[in-house]
Amino acid sequence: MAKETTANKKLNGTVIVTYRCNARCSMCNRYKAPSKPEEEISLETIRKLPQMYFTNVTGGEPFIRTDLKEIVRELYKKSDRIVISTNGFFTDRIVDLAKEFPQVGIRISIEGLEQTNNEIRGLENGFQRGYQTLKTLREMGMKDVGFGMTVQDKNAPDLVPLYELSNEMGMEFATASLHNSFYFVEAKNIIHDRQMVAKNFEELINRLLRSHSPKKWFRAYFNHGLINYIYGQKRLLPCDMSFDTFFIDPYGDVMPCNGTKDKEVMGNLNTQTWEELWNSPEAEEVRKKVRCCDRDCWMIGSVSPAMHKYIMKPALWVLKHKFKALFTKHPYSMYELKICRDLRDGKVTTEELDACSTCDLHCAANNGLSEASQAQLVGRTGEEIVAADLAGQK
Ligand code: SF4
Numbered sequence: 001m002a003k004e005t006t007a008n009k010k011l012n013g014t015v016i017v018t019y020r021c022n023a024r025c026s027m028c029n030r031y032k033a034p035s036k037p038e039e040e041i042s043l044e045t046i047r048k049l050p051q052m053y054f055t056n057v058t059g060g061e062p063f064i065r066t067d068l069k070e071i072v073r074e075l076y077k078k079s080d081r082i083v084i085s086t087n088g089f090f091t092d093r094i095v096d097l098a099k100e101f102p103q104v105g106i107r108i109s110i111e112g113l114e115q116t117n118n119e120i121r122g123l124e125n126g127f128q129r130g131y132q133t134l135k136t137l138r139e140m141g142m143k144d145v146g147f148g149m150t151v152q153d154k155n156a157p158d159l160v161p162l163y164e165l166s167n168e169m170g171m172e173f174a175t176a177s178l179h180n181s182f183y184f185v186e187a188k189n190i191i192h193d194r195q196m197v198a199k200n201f202e203e204l205i206n207r208l209l210r211s212h213s214p215k216k217w218f219r220a221y222f223n224h225g226l227i228n229y230i231y232g233q234k235r236l237l238p239c240d241m242s243f244d245t246f247f248i249d250p251y252g253d254v255m256p257c258n259g260t261k262d263k264e265v266m267g268n269l270n271t272q273t274w275e276e277l278w279n280s281p282e283a284e285e286v287r288k289k290v291r292c293c294d295r296d297c298w299m300i301g302s303v304s305p306a307m308h309k310y311i312m313k314p315a316l317w318v319l320k321h322k323f324k325a326l327f328t329k330h331p332y333s334m335y336e337l338k339i340c341r342d343l344r345d346g347k348v349t350t351e352e353l354d355a356c357s358t359c360d361l362h363c364a365a366n367n368g369l370s371e372a373s374q375a376q377l378v379g380r381t382g383e384e385i386v387a388a389d390l391a392g393q394k
């Protein structure tokens with residue numbers, strides 16, 4: 001009999017529909033390493049995916065694919081909920097998709113207030129386009145829309161103002177911090193002024209805890225975990241990626257997550273059935289590696305399933321801080337984390353914390369491209385390839 005698999009259990013999946021991207025983010029080099037459109041995941045392969053309780057559609061920039069609507073239509077046949085992560089640039093395409101799927105979730109990455117966002121993202125008028133797209137979606141009556149922000153030294157002071165802006169607009173506000181992996185084609189991301197960044201998170205956490213929304217209280221816990229992560233500490237919750245959660249890349253390769261240094265492949269859905277690959281010896285090998293993984297990422301893709309699975313820990317944390325909130329406006333302090341106290345008290349140095357991070361200044365970042373996608377980079381940059389491709393779409 002098959003092990004506990006897709007036959008009796010819905011999974012959490014992320015579909016990376018393309019590695020092409022039109023942005024130039026300072027913390028991600030994916031735009032330099034695009035996939036070849038002909039190789040990108042087909043509807044045929046998407047039809048082979050298992051039943052999912054949640055699907056994130058991402059890239060690169062997913063709206064570069066002109067068949068994204070068909071992909072989403074297929075995915076709705078097997079997924080209870082779909083959220084698309086986008087840089088928000090292709091307003092018309094996003095609005096057009098939202099008209100057909102008003103229930104879809106849209107998360108637009110905005111990296112700070114106008115100037116900071118445009119500097120980090122490298123998209124002309126990026127803030128205005130993202131903001132306008134969000135406003136239009138809201139005016140259309142879409143409920144599941146929001147901002148996503150990757151917090152770093154440069155934009156940390158914009159964290160709370162951006163949260164307040166999302167509140168004014170009645171939107172979700174998702175956070176992340178810098179990670180290094182093959183997916184971001186980056187190995188040198190690091191937070192320099194941890195205390196400053198953590199202080200901004202602390203203020204956000206207090207505001208989330210003071211809100212009347214249980215969802216925001218749990219988001220406060222997630223942000224508490226982000227402080228712990230940027231100090232290079234062990235994850236607050238176990239990582240069960242590849243057990244009930246998966247990523248699939250544009251080439252049909254199924255992976256545990258997007259946080260590994262090199263691409264870890266459990267199998268390929270272009271050539272295998274889901275049951276074959278999910279129960280394969282290769283998948284078991286990857287699961288063994290996940291069990292010993294010391295990268296300690298804290299990204300929503302791996303933390304959200306863990307928060308549901310190990311609910312007691314975040315729930316107790318929330319209860320404790322909501323109780324404190326009855327008596328003080330600042331129920332949370334970053335110094336609840338021992339490592340924050342240790343840095344403040346000089347018991348650990350910044351250099352020692354840097355060594356705990358996944359930043360490796362001497363390492364060449366891997367990009368996970370296929371041979372054919374890699375070959376197109378000879379004599380042309382990724383930016384040129386994607387620009388030519390987009391010009392051909394008009
Ligand atoms: S972070 Fe996203 S939008 Fe920015 S370059 Fe990477 S894939 Fe593109």
Ligand code: SF4
Pocket residue numbers: 239240241256257258259260261290293294295296297298302
């Ligand atoms: S900690 Fe989890 S999400 Fe991060 S690289 Fe390891 S297995 Fe992947």
